[in-house]
Amino acid sequence: MKKYIHILFLTSLIMSSLLGYSQVNTWQESAATKTFEVNIPSTLSFNLPTADAYTLGFFVNRNDTLFCVGKADLQLGKDQKIALSEEKTNFKGYKNGERLISLLQNKTNDEVYGIEFTFENNNNKFQSLGNTKITGVFSDTWRHYKPNLNVCSVYNHTITVPYGLKPQILVSAGLILDTSATYPVVMLSKMKPGNYSFQLYSTTIQFPFPLNFFTLKYFPKVETKTHYTICLGETLKIVSNDSINKIFDNKLNYANITSPGQYAYTLVYKDNGCELNDTITVSYKSNCPQMTSPQIITPANGDYIVFAKQETVKILDSKLKKIVEIAAPSIWKGTGAAGETLPGGLYYIIHEDDSHEVISVYH
């Protein structure tokens, strides 16, 4: 008997918890004067959950009760306008700056679904008085919310429940959910690899696919560095416990990174073969050595001297006659002002700070 009392107590606790997440919605339109309209274009694709007829209503939230400020039977394939009431004394209505909540009601069985539109000039939220036009559907309650199976991303997953709806979300062990933002977020980056699920539940809104399973295969161990610096003449080597391949420059050409720029790369994780596409930026170091200092270069063998610092470098022959000036950072391949190969011999390199190097050019 004592056992049943416990079960009864727990059941009532859960029920009260579930009810606490349940919003009441009333489809009785506000009596306030309708002062503006929402235009629904004929081209808008709803992908409704069933083939039944539906009523589209716009609502505002007052103490977890959704009040209808305008509604109309949905006429698919036709331009349609739904007039909305503005908040007045003693009348519920839309207030300037408020965000509209949208619901669809099945005319056959009265089941209610949530939907969130994108609005003209206002992304996915209508937030000001005045006529507006729907441009698309941002989210609805009859879709799957789960991330792709075998999640490899380091990014967190946002559950795009239509705005204003507050279903209870029951999560499996280890799943970390952040509900502080506009949309609930599954914090994949803080979770260990494994199998997870979350379930959406509401007493008033239909979620045809409430249970969402996914497998998290990767969780980030170390955040990948996004900014690298090199000295002129160096080739960037990205060090990672995981393997990196397919580095592309900003034109998607396969690249060895030897100069500043933005590069895309694919990181393949050893543990599971997951791939992460990301970008890095590369810039020159500010404290590079002034130049590499070989005593001899053979330009015909591809030798060159790297001038890493930003400066003007002068090349003089053994008689101190200026051969060429080089705007560094740059490389010098033993050539003259016209790009001609200089005869082998002794040359002097004079830096802007008056330091100098002696170089023997061979062939």
Added chain:
Amino acid sequence: MPYKSSYIIFILLYFSAHIQLNAQKNSYSALPTTDFIYSPDLLTYISPSAQVLSNQYMVNIKYASYIGLRKVMNETYFDAWYRLKEKKGLSFGLQLYNNNQGPFIHLNNIKLLSRYLLNLNYKYNLCLGMGLGAISYNFDSNDKNAGGADAAPDADVGLSIQSKKVNAGISLKSLIDRTVNPIEVNYRKNFLSNIYFSKEWQNNPDYKLRTSLVGTYFIYSKSVTNDYFVEAFYKKNLKLIALLYHYQTFGYGFGLENIETPIGNLGFNLLYSNGLGNSVVISSERYEIGIKYFFK
């Protein structure tokens, strides 16, 4: 008549130079040229006929290098003469020259010298000199490059008129037109002509002034450099000061000449110069040390 002969030889030498010039139209890289200041210490280097041999044997050594940026460059020169007969006639000599263009590149020159001195009259001698030998240009091997070396024959001729106070003449250096190719690049010897004139001025028994001019005409590049030298002597031995100008370079020095020793006469010279590079202001301090010995 001897004057006429010398004029003819002068003219022939000049024509020879121009014939060589017109024959050379291909593009070559030039071998390094000397940075030695053409002072009276280097008469044999200027021309194989220019040295006045007051004794039967003489040895002359000169070393030059830079301070600072160009300290990796240095030059060493040596010549020695042996005169067969007293004060005239035939003499033979040896000339060695080394030019280090940094630690890895070396230019070397060796020549056997001969000259013949002819008394024109009681005051003037005519001297015809010649040097025959070889020049080599070496690039040392290193861990990345095998380097290379090549040599070519070399010859100088010179004609001088000498008196007690005047020494003047002309020379052609690197007469034999051969190139060296140590590292797949053709380096051509610097075919050049030197004209020099040196005169001593003495109005006071204790003081003497010597002025020298050496004009060098680089025949392939058609360029000219001039060296000017003024030396003031006290009591014939002590060189109080030497002022010089050498290709954008001014300098000074001091020395000793004809210091009598038990076995001969010793001369010592030190020159210092500090010039500007062609286009960049860079310290180009240079010093030259020379020792000359005339054996009894």
